[in-house]
Amino acid sequence: MKFVIAIGAAALLAAAAPARAEAAPESTARQTTPEPSRDAEHPALAAILADYEAWLKANDPISAGREGDKAALSRLPDVSRAYELAQAPVLQGFTDRLAAIDPGALNDEDRLNHAFLGRVLERALARIPLDTGRIGAFNSEGGPGQSLAYVASVSRITNREEAEAWIDRLEAMPDFYRHRLDDARRGLDSGLVQPRSVVENALSLMEPEAGYTADTDPLLKPLAALPAAISAADQAALRARAAAVVADRIMPARRAWARFLRDDYLPVAPESLGLVHRPGGRDLYAFLTGGYTTTDLTPDQIHQIGRDEVARIRARMDVEMRAAGWTGDFASFLTFLRTDPQFYATTREGLLEKASEMAKRADDGLPALFGTLPRLPYGVRPVPTEIEANYTTGRYFSGSMENGVAGGYMVNTSRLDQRPLYELPALTLHEAVPGHHLQIALQQEAEEGPYFRKDANVTAFTEGWGLYAEFLGEEMGFYRTPYERFGRLSYEMWRACRLVADTGIHWLGWDIEQARACFRDNSALAPHNIETELQRYIGWPGQATAYKIGEIRLREIRARAERALGDRFDVRRFHDALLVDGPLPLDLLDARMDRWIAEEKGR
Numbered sequence: 001m002k003f004v005i006a007i008g009a010a011a012l013l014a015a016a017a018p019a020r021a022e023a024a025p026e027s028t029a030r031q032t033t034p035e036p037s038r039d040a041e042h043p044a045l046a047a048i049l050a051d052y053e054a055w056l057k058a059n060d061p062i063s064a065g066r067e068g069d070k071a072a073l074s075r076l077p078d079v080s081r082a083y084e085l086a087q088a089p090v091l092q093g094f095t096d097r098l099a100a101i102d103p104g105a106l107n108d109e110d111r112l113n114h115a116f117l118g119r120v121l122e123r124a125l126a127r128i129p130l131d132t133g134r135i136g137a138f139n140s141e142g143g144p145g146q147s148l149a150y151v152a153s154v155s156r157i158t159n160r161e162e163a164e165a166w167i168d169r170l171e172a173m174p175d176f177y178r179h180r181l182d183d184a185r186r187g188l189d190s191g192l193v194q195p196r197s198v199v200e201n202a203l204s205l206m207e208p209e210a211g212y213t214a215d216t217d218p219l220l221k222p223l224a225a226l227p228a229a230i231s232a233a234d235q236a237a238l239r240a241r242a243a244a245v246v247a248d249r250i251m252p253a254r255r256a257w258a259r260f261l262r263d264d265y266l267p268v269a270p271e272s273l274g275l276v277h278r279p280g281g282r283d284l285y286a287f288l289t290g291g292y293t294t295t296d297l298t299p300d301q302i303h304q305i306g307r308d309e310v311a312r313i314r315a316r317m318d319v320e321m322r323a324a325g326w327t328g329d330f331a332s333f334l335t336f337l338r339t340d341p342q343f344y345a346t347t348r349e350g351l352l353e354k355a356s357e358m359a360k361r362a363d364d365g366l367p368a369l370f371g372t373l374p375r376l377p378y379g380v381r382p383v384p385t386e387i388e389a390n391y392t393t394g395r396y397f398s399g400s401m402e403n404g405v406a407g408g409y410m411v412n413t414s415r416l417d418q419r420p421l422y423e424l425p426a427l428t429l430h431e432a433v434p435g436h437h438l439q440i441a442l443q444q445e446a447e448e449g450p451y452f453r454k455d456a457n458v459t460a461f462t463e464g465w466g467l468y469a470e471f472l473g474e475e476m477g478f479y480r481t482p483y484e485r486f487g488r489l490s491y492e493m494w495r496a497c498r499l500v501a502d503t504g505i506h507w508l509g510w511d512i513e514q515a516r517a518c519f520r521d522n523s524a525l526a527p528h529n530i531e532t533e534l535q536r537y538i539g540w541p542g543q544a545t546a547y548k549i550g551e552i553r554l555r556e557i558r559a560r561a562e563r564a565l566g567d568r569f570d571v572r573r574f575h576d577a578l579l580v581d582g583p584l585p586l587d588l589l590d591a592r593m594d595r596w597i598a599e600e601k602g603r
Contacts, residue, residue, distance in 0.1 A: 001395050001431070001463065039450040040110050048097050052117065053451035055090075062151060063455050067444075068402030070161065074168035076151075080179040081133060081186070088128050095121045108595060112588060113450055119585055120452065123291055130284055134187035135194060135275075137180045138261075139539030140201040140390055140532075144180040145209055145254055148173055149218040153384065154397060156405050157222050160230050163238050166222050170245040173219075177253035181260055188265060191279045196269040197512075198539040199261055201390050206258045208386050214243050218386065219250065273515075273538050274506040285506045288542030293549040294460045294585035299507035302545050306499025309548060310522055313493045317486060317522075324482035337524045343420045343483070348382065348413035354421060355411045356380045358428040365476040366433060371572040372580050374441030376400075378407035378432055388414040392536065393529055394427045396436035401445070407437045418526035422487035425478055426470045430491075435469035436462070443582040453582045459543060461583035464550015467495055471555070475571075490524040495551070497522060498537065498544035506541045553586045554578070557593045564597050573600070 040046040057064045057072070064072035098118050103111050137143060157163050187193050194202075214220055223242050226235045275281030289299055297305075318330065326333045337343060345351035359380050366373055376399050383391050397408035409432040412419065429435055439462065446454055470488055479485040497518035504510035512534060519530045537544045557578075562569045577596045584592060 001392060001436075001466070039448075040113060042101065042106055042110050044097070044101050045106065045110055045114060048094065048101075048117070049113065049450045049452070052094060055094075056452060066154070066398070066400040066403060066405075067455070068400075070165070073155075073162060074165035076169055076172040076176055078179075079133070079176065079183075081131065081182065084128060084133070088125065091121055091125050091128075095125065109449075112584075112592060113453070115588055116456075116584060117450075117452060119294075119588075120456075126287065130280075130287060131186065131190075131192075132284070132288075133180075133183035134190060134192045135278075135541075137183040137187070138198075138202045139194065140198045140535035141539075142202055142205040142387065142390075143184075143261075144173075144177045144257060146205060146387055148176065149384070149386070150397075152218045152222055154400070154405055154408075155222045156403050158227055158404065160234070160238075163223060163226060163230070167238065167242050167245060170219060170242055170250065174249050174253040177250075177257050181257055184260070184265060188268065192281070192284075193265070193269060193278065194539055195273050196266065196271055197273075197535060199266045199269045201535055201539075203258065203261055203266070205387060205390060206254070206261070209254050209258070214239070217246055218384065219246055273512065274509055275541050276507055276509045282507065285541055289503075289545050292459045292542045292546040294458060294587070295549060297549065299503045302499050302549065303503040303507070305552070306496050306503070306548065309496035309552075310493065310500065310518065313489055313496055314522055317489045317493065320482050320486040320489060324486065331521075334524050337420065337422065337483070337486075338526055343422055345416055345419065345421060348416070351413050351416060351419060351424075352380060352382060352411055354424055355409070355428055358425055359409060359432045362429055362433045362476070362478065365478065366438070369434060369472060369476070369571055369575055370438070370579075371576045372442065374438060374445055376407060376437075376441040376445065378409055378437040378441075380409045380411060380432070383410050383412040383414075385414075388412050390532060390535070392532065393419060393423075394431045396431045396440070398440055398444070407441060409437065415528050418528035420487065420524065420526060422481075422483040422524070423491060424487075425473060425484050426488045426491040429469045429473045429478065430466040433469075434472055435466040438469075439465045439579055439583075442579050446580060446582050449581055456583055458583035458585060459546040460550035460553070460586055461589065462550075463547040464552075464554050465579075465583075467492070467547050467551035468554045471551070487524065493523040494519065494525055494533075495544075495547040498533075499548050501534070502537045502542065502544045505538060550586065553589070557590065561593065561597050561600075565600055568600065568603075570600075 039049050057069060059077060061069075061072035061075035061077060065075075095118070098114060098121070101114060103114055106114060151169070155166060157166060212218075220239070220242055223239050226238065230238070270277065275285045278284075286299060289302060290296065293302070321330065321333050324333075326336070345354060359378075378399065381397075382388075383395070391412055393412045395410045397410055399405045399407035409428070411427075431437070443456075444454060470491055473479055473488060474485075479488055500518050501510070501515040505515050515534055515537070516530060519525050519533070520527075525533070558574065561574055574596075577593065578589075581592075583589075
């Protein structure tokens, strides 16, 4: 999973996802774009793309700052409900301008951008009346504090101007807390609330905040190592200013948020888990699954796809179990995998070293599968200790060549007896390369296409690619033992069970034990990971359905290309065609790849 579709971006950009950020008035956007876009041949479409680019840069300072906009580094987005409501006419204005263009008059690439932007705007408009901030203000991985700590973790200060900008961002953080609290309070008032277990998890992550010092507070870490060009006296003054903002303004906001969750929210949080139990929950869940999967599949159809995949993967797992020499039954093999010390690192450093070796070995296999590789490197890092307790076993943090920040393959080094090494190869391929780092860095570095596509958040594509990357490990010869191959299949089973459990919880009204059974009985996931994942699905409805749906489609597209091209199929050219121009909703991806297949036939 990449972090920007987890709690960090969910809180930062929830008001307008998947459009990335809220809008400034259209007239303002037009005034800031004197030059037409070079990303379209049709003049009217070029003007819309230029205006939309200005809009995103003005209203998504997190992404804009990561992409080199120095002025954006001093700001946070306005995530208030009032601001979200004010964007409806702006979004409608872009929609109306697009509707005035006949797609039939466009070339293939312009037609694709027209359709993609239209989809983004349609979803953003449909999201506003649903007021998703009510349930998106926090989840089991935390709330505003964890979101802002992530921003701090990917902020790099190289001069005094950037240090001043970071202090300005600190000054804006109390408002960010206030808007998240307002969102959660509206949820309480309307009955669209997180269940008790999610609230308890979020509160557990806030407890360490009370003990932060100037040396441990994640919001002050960007100022810990300032460049030598700033005098020692000025460095001390900058740190003192930042520490005062944190102590005088942010700490009270942290305490107010924790007090609200503990005293107001938790006492009335229900035990029932799914959206199906909340007012308007079924309609909201159908909207969310449609957005995450970029399909018109119903939750019932998604549920059945999951069940079918569980049966298919289970048959393959039985083959690998026998290849490992196991003569007992499936349940006893799972017990062996979950308990035998040979499958677990004994130190945090040992786990990181294993992950690092695997990441480097994955690098070695890339040229055989890809013609184009990103310039941006990545590192292997531990998940920060302040969030590791309720965090997933691994994740990817986006980097920025412009800001001098490498991508990050984040490995959770807590609870070592719950981090089996037979799963680590699949995790590495998913989060690092050829998974998230390779795909996202190529997307960021794309030289062609409009700005909105360079950071487009298409979960079905991005997470589908991560799961497809695990499958590519078979072609790379990456899995060296039956245990590692079983671990790969266990990870695939994990994503199939997600389809079953997520829809079960939020659509069918399952309790926790019904959802737990699929993972416990069909995968080798460690018990702690199963519980962490279940709380994630409960608190983040629909997101977990994107992985398997996206991977299935990617493999279908590849099979279609292989059948059509036969001996002329070149996997390196195929992967470049999939990745270099960035992600797309699955139906638009189908159309683009069908055109590519036709072009390859004509070569």
